[in-house]
Amino acid sequence: MRILQISKYYYPYIGGIENTCKQLVENMPQYQMAVLCFNDKNEDIIENVNGVKVYRVATWINISRQALSLSYFGMMSKAIKEFRPDIIHFHWANPFPAAVLLTMIPRNVKLVIHWHMDIIKQSNLYPFIKPFERSLLKRSDLIVVTSPQYRDGSLPLQPYKNKVKVLPSAMDEIKFILRQDDEKEIANLKAKYGNKKIVFFIGRHIQYKGLPHLIEAEKYIQSDCEVVIAGQGPLTEELKKQCKSKRVHFVGRLNDDELRWYNYAATVFAFPSITKNEAFGVALVEAMYCGTPAVTFTISGSGVNWVLLNGENGIEVPNGDDKAYAAAIDILLTNKELNKKYADAGIKRAKEYFLIPRMTKMLDEYYRDLYL
Template sequence: MKIAQIVCSYPPYKGGIGNVAKQYTKTLEERGHKVTIFTPFFNNKKTKDDVREIKSFLQFGNAAVLYRLLNSLNNFDIVYLHYPFFGTDLILYLDKIINKNKYKLLVHYHMDTSSLPGIKKFLAVPSNLIKKCLFNKSTKISCASLDYIENSDIKKYYKNNKNKFFVVPFSVDTELFKPDQEKKEKELINITFVGGMDKAHYFKGVDNLIEVFSEINDKKIKLNLVGYGELQASYKKQVKNLGIEKKVNFYGKLELDKLVQIYQKSDIFVLPSINSHEAFGIVQIEAMSCGVPVISSDLPGVRSVYEDGVQGFNIKTGDKKDLKEKLNKLITDYSLRKKMSDSARMLAKNKYDKKIIDSKFSDFIEKI
């Protein structure tokens, strides 16, 4: 089949939506399908995938009105929109009206848009107005977690259209992301965060993590912050003002092999996101696959990735006291960390392994 993916960003830009689209491209091409990606113009020359960057005079960050897509998708069997994509979702809605039966429209619902700050809230208005109509034009709507959908902005739509939804959890290559077999109990405890540090990822809660880390009176802990973006400067300033520069490492952008090494040396992984723009957290399953227990916010979608108290701990969203308490519990109890580590690795292999999810996803696409 010929499949078009419509997405607001694509690697090497580091963002969850683009990374998911990249993973889907690889999976589908391995099954013999021809995949073309349409995305705004970012001058991306570092990918071997068939990426068509479209210039638009109506573009702001990852939002863009890719009006050239109108009447350009009729040669595809499936058009797969990664939602949200402000501006282009309207174009697809119009194109589906014009070309009613030319292709099947699929939508992957990544996250809500109701809590966006500033101008992004304004940019989301047209999308919110046509969202239900767009979904009605789709054949299927995929998602990574029903827990997220059942508590999302579209929960009423889901309740009335359950047969339209299909759950495809995100996956991890458990043969690549694997524990360091030589890792033993050691004095230094490594606490790690991995995620975007640009303004689009303001919701990651990195400032809360830094503040809580500074309050833990233990000389044998290190905080590893992996990611890059314009917010990194403010995080570095916060670290300096708190006087913890020697205990915090900023790694910036890492190649995949280096990222795996960071996970492998980690003892605790933290994802302290502050609102529903965090809908799953692929980094959680990467960490668990490397045998690292997880502490993450009690957010729909995020909290259901693992079992609270088994592979890690849920914390009250934005609650720094709770985060500190859970961190201290894992820092001071090696046997608990080891138990959760083993359970995390097992869960990653049994539920999120790439081979399992790829097969499920491919079957879903091919039965459309």
């Protein structure tokens, strides 16, 4: 069976949707795969990436984070004619390619929509996108979503729930298995912060990640600890100016080794996202896998509060309540027995539900069901 994956971008571009697409492409050898995506520069190219044919479409312009290119029509036509897919697996939200796809998808080709998120931020453009979104969902043979919460809370999906199945996102376990000398590196990392307990955040510094709430909550944390904020983004410099505390450390981007060390060195993982733009939370799963319990906000309709089960493998507090967030962090910093209980439950949940082999096994069954 031949499957054409359509993603916004593709490896080596790094992003949540792009990582999921790569995981599916490279871990389902029972299928022939190809990828159609945008290039991050103004050039059409066709190349081989780890044995997979990738059609990259030139980006002419970006509007509200949507790449646009008239050459998409030609490249999609070429990919369909050359590769002859049995299934097109389309990663939403990616409206312009969706509009192009609706003009040329063959009738005999099955369409799978991977619904990663609703369109929320570009609300001013949504009225123009909605007709294509609706047509895409109507044409689909299967829609997969990353959590039951997103399935039940997404308004565009409600008329099509008979087509919807849950396919949880997955973390790359290999990156987080402890290596030789890791214990030494983790000990060095703890020593760097005076062997105090570490509250750790990793993610892009953008509005929905909720970093202003973490920085405000830090003022109310009573325990002696250090707050480490990794990653960067458009809000980084503004956040640094707002934060006056000496126990908050901005450490920038981390490589894979450093990310693993911080996740194991930390006592608490801070995940202060505040909107449904945070549809799932792979970084949350990674912390759970490493035995670091987390604190989240309640986000209606998001899978975050399904990945972390309040009172089972972490703590969830009312959205935007910075004092409650600080109090929850204090509980996990001071209550060793509870921290260990949540850590153990988090490890179990991460390994049972959110690893690549389970995701690909589920999707394999879904693909095969399309032809029963």
